[in-house]
Amino acid sequence: MDLGLKGKVALVTGGGQGVGRRICIELAAEGACVYVNDLFGERAEGVAEEIRSMGGEAYAAAADITDPEQVKRMVDAAAARSGAVDILVNNAGIIPERREKGGLTPYFTETTPNDWKKIIDLNVYGMMHCCSAVLPGMQKKKGGKIISIMSEAGRLGEARMAAYSGAKAAMLGFSKALAREHGRDRINVNVIALGAVSHEGIKSGPLSTAATPETDERLAKMLGVYPIARGLGRLCRPDDISGMVAFLASDRAAYITGQSIGISGGFAMI
Numbered sequence: 001m002d003l004g005l006k007g008k009v010a011l012v013t014g015g016g017q018g019v020g021r022r023i024c025i026e027l028a029a030e031g032a033c034v035y036v037n038d039l040f041g042e043r044a045e046g047v048a049e050e051i052r053s054m055g056g057e058a059y060a061a062a063a064d065i066t067d068p069e070q071v072k073r074m075v076d077a078a079a080a081r082s083g084a085v086d087i088l089v090n091n092a093g094i095i096p097e098r099r100e101k102g103g104l105t106p107y108f109t110e111t112t113p114n115d116w117k118k119i120i121d122l123n124v125y126g127m128m129h130c131c132s133a134v135l136p137g138m139q140k141k142k143g144g145k146i147i148s149i150m151s152e153a154g155r156l157g158e159a160r161m162a163a164y165s166g167a168k169a170a171m172l173g174f175s176k177a178l179a180r181e182h183g184r185d186r187i188n189v190n191v192i193a194l195g196a197v198s199h200e201g202i203k204s205g206p207l208s209t210a211a212t213p214e215t216d217e218r219l220a221k222m223l224g225v226y227p228i229a230r231g232l233g234r235l236c237r238p239d240d241i242s243g244m245v246a247f248l249a250s251d252r253a254a255y256i257t258g259q260s261i262g263i264s265g266g267f268a269m270i
């Protein structure tokens, strides 16, 4: 299926590793010119270089998306070189540390305003800064796609992840409102909700790519939580997600907007 992304300009936040990296690679393989954003310039450059070595077009776009000035500079620089952004993927987000370290995150009553702020700054304000920076260009072009990566924690609520669940739920409400405001501009706004995802950026614990159900008791338990994981014998991987992002970024999904699509192996059937 040709998704028609050739010539489109895409910006992916947090594209330097994990889910974002794979999304960048997939969009580039579909012909988009990809701006790989990351807080860490060397990560962004590494992925941009990887894409170029595969024959795609990509540029590193280092910026801290919690800072609106840096976001505006990044989006303006991309527009000056390649034209206004057509596809924005809000991927950068904080994963509660429990996932990597295997320990338990604290209950809400044991956390502080500073803990909540970090999570909300990146997941909510980071997304808003990026949307605010790309929307005028999309309106002028009369078209655009915004896809944001949330978590099933935001649709269902997860104990010991109250601030994260709240922040991810905010992404959903915000995206639905934007979808209503910008339908007239032919801008589609959708959200993808993930369960646990294993990838190369996670170095230890059940989500690391080295973990197996035989060697990691927690992974064995987690596999029981996701209906399809019981059959596949594995957790979700970034390439289970990137195809849906590419589809939503295309006009094959022109009539889909304001939706949250779960890629979580049947964890939440809503």
Ligand SMILES: NC(=O)c1ccc[n+]([C@@H]2O[C@H](COP(=O)([O-])OP(=O)(O)OC[C@H]3O[C@@H](n4cnc5c(N)ncnc54)[C@H](O)[C@@H]3O)[C@@H](O)[C@H]2O)c1
Binding pocket: 013, 014, 015, 016, 017, 018, 019, 020, 037, 038, 039, 040, 043, 063, 064, 065, 066, 090, 091, 092, 093, 094, 095, 099, 122, 126, 149, 150, 151, 152, 194, 195, 196, 197, 198, 199, 201, 202, 207
């Ligand atoms: N991995 C999972 O199990 C899982 C589960 C549910 C949802 N998600 C969501 O999926 C998305 C991607 O997850 P991941 O596991 O690939 O994340 P990750 O932490 O492996 O990668 C995120 C990237 O974002 C970058 N980043 C962090 N702060 C930034 C900032 N201020 N500005 C720009 N870039 C910044 C990091 O440097 C990193 O390269 C996140 O939104 C996350 O909440 C992940």
